[in-house]
Structure formats: C-alpha cells, structure tokens
Amino acid sequence: MAVESYRLTTEGRTKIYVPAVSITSPLPPTSPAFFNPRGRKVRDLAVLACRAYTKLYGEADFGDPLAGVGAKSLRVLVESEGIAHAYINDLNSKAIKLARRSAAANLVLNRASFTVKSANQFLELHARPGRRFSIIDLDPFGSPTEFVDSAIRALQYGGMLSLTATDTAPLSGVYRKVAFRKYFGYSLRTDFSRELGLRLLCAMVVRRGIALDMFPRPVFVHSDQHYMRAYFFLETGAEAANRAIDELNFIIECNRCGAVTVHKEPTGSCEECGSSVRYCGPAWTGPIFDRKFVRQMGEEARGNHLSRYEKLLIKAAEEIDHPPFYYNIPRIADRLDAPAPSPTSVIESLVKQGWHATLTIIDPQGVRTDAPLSAVISLIRKE
Ligand SMILES: C[S@@+](CC[C@H](N)C(=O)[O-])C[C@H]1O[C@@H](n2cnc3c(N)ncnc32)[C@H](O)[C@@H]1O
Ligand SMILES: [Zn+2]
Known part of the structure; x- marks a missing residue:
C-alpha cells in the first residue's frame, strides 16, 4: 500500500493505522480496508466490557474473526489490562497488514496474532479444548447469524460473546420476512421497534446456543440508528438451555x-379492549442486562477517558427488573394530539402512583414501566 494512502489516527489511548479515505469520506469504503471512525462508541463500550469481564472473571484472550484493521482488538489490548492476547483475523490481507503495523506502534506486537482466513474457518480452528477463546467479538457487515454457530463452538464455558448487527431495517420491522429468515422470528414496526430488534437478535443467538445444549445468556445491549449490539455469557448444559426456552416468547x-x-403463543385478542393484535417473535423476553456486569462496566468508566459512559451504564443497571418493552412518550402524545411531557416527569408521576418506572438506554424518549398503557395515557392527558 502506498505510504500516502494511510494515516495514523488515535482513538481512546490507542494508535490505529487506517486507510486515509476512511477518514475523509462520509461513507467509509471497504477498499483498501474497512475502518469506520463513527464506530468509536461501540469500541469504547467494548473496552469497558472487556475491563469488566476480566476484573470479574480473570485474564482473557480476545478472538476477532472479522477484525478489519484490528481497531477493536488493538483498543482492548492497549486499554483493558486483563486482555492477555488478541487473535486478529480478516479475509482482507491489506486490513491485517495495517493491524500488524498498529500493533507495533502500540508496542503490543508480542500479544497479538494475525491471520487471513474466512471467519468461520478461523473460528473452526479454535473450536477445540485448549484453543477456545474467552471472548469473541463478531463484527460483520449486516447480520452476524452465519457466524454465531462457529463462534459459540469456539468459546470457552463462561466466555463472553459480543456481536453487532447492522441490518437494522429487518430487525426494526421494515422487512419482516428477512427478519424471520435471519433471526427465526418476525419483527414489528412500532414505537419500541429498537428494543424488539435487540430482543430478536438475542433470541437468534440463544436459539443457536440451545441447539448445542448451551445457553448464551444476554448481559448487555445497546444500539443506535445504524446498529444493534448484544453481549452474552456462555452457560452450559441442557438444564440451562431448557430454562432459556421459557424466555423465548411473543x-x-x-x-x-x-x-x-x-405470551407463549402469538394468537388471541387484546386483554384490555378485545381488539385484534400484531406480534413480534419469538423474541428473548428475559433480562437483557446483568446487574453485576453492567455495574462493573460503569465502574470501569469512572475517572478516566471513558467517563462519559458511566451515567449510561448506571441507567442500564436500573432497567433490569422491568418489562421487555417501553412506551415512547412523544409518539403516544402525538396520537392523543396532546403535548408530550418529559419522560422523567412521567416516571415521577408513575412512581408516586406506586408503579415501577425508569428511563431506558435503548431510547431516550422511552419509559420502561410495569404500569399499563392506560395509566401512561391518563398522565399524558392530565399534563
Ligand atoms: C464491519 S468490518 C469490521 C470492523 C472492525 N471490527 C472494527 O471495529 O473496526 C467487517 C470486516 O469483515 C471482513 N469480512 C467480511 N466477510 C468476511 C469473512 N467471511 N471472513 C472474514 N472476514 C470477513 C471485511 O473484510 C471487513 O474488514
Ligand atoms: Zn387493546
């Protein structure tokens, strides 16, 4: 690669060689290698997740089958003390060349390995005792489904799997049939589609796992307009896998x-008014945040260059005991032709009435509560 075609950029505390064009163009190209500067939040949170995981469970290695220029691997090697070694793989040899150069610039060359293979082939080579990873991150273009099976087989018991889906349109209910093909369940276009999409993504991973008598338990999720992302801890045994089935619902x-x-079945009519219904699923309806893990992530953010995430993570830890959906206040108010109160003021009023209610990190306009919609509507009308 010509010298002028790449740049050394700094993200967090890590130096990364990237194609110059990926910094200057609005849509980062895949050639000569892919790097998206806007993926920074995903990588920041991945650093915090690795720090939390290794603080709680000890030293870990990091498998990165779709590494691009290795940005995430390099970040966790440099910024998360507990990561002993990263295995950096991509089908694009130019991307791997840059990753190696960056590893040298960060003085972590002795803690990194580099391969140019297809992701599934790379994972297959690690799917045996002594070679399995403690952490695997799947970061494909589009849906991660085709890599999940091999990732689970290449992960140690108790290991952590994280993955990204950028096919947000099917997951958000725009292409329901595509969602069914890729995620084995129907998505739904509604006020809280983003949460439903995250829950379909979790369900797909859980269903891949339970087929192998394992249970990839969701422990953290986040998303924005362009991606949905989820983290799992791998539990094993048919008993854990059977328990997981109870949380696959409509x-x-x-x-x-x-x-x-x-509900377990997608049939029936509305319990409140008897009208017809529509559904999403089967989706994961169990917890999507693990309190201990998410709190530890928050602690890892305190007092350092990632401190802007501390609040978000504390908020996520509060959502754990609440129902698997939220109410988007401005959208409900819009349908009522009423001005929208702030989500915080709705929460205050609901809590005064004895309901549980909290904000959600999935949608800044959302209120997660065990109160029925009718209670939320009467509050909006009152305001
Ligand atoms: C979204 S990018 C990865 C970005 C990277 N993880 C980061 O944080 O900057 C997806 C990468 O997957 C690679 N890729 C696509 N299909 C692949 C396959 N079947 N096996 C291995 N790598 C593949 C592409 O070359 C690309 O670098
Ligand atoms: Zn109804």
Missing part, C-alpha cells in the same frame, strides 16, 4: 389501544 401489541403483553 411480544404482542393491540392494534387499537396499543396495550403490550407477553
């Missing part, structure tokens, strides 16, 4: 009054 929304319920 999330059902009334076509008329908007009431939301969770």
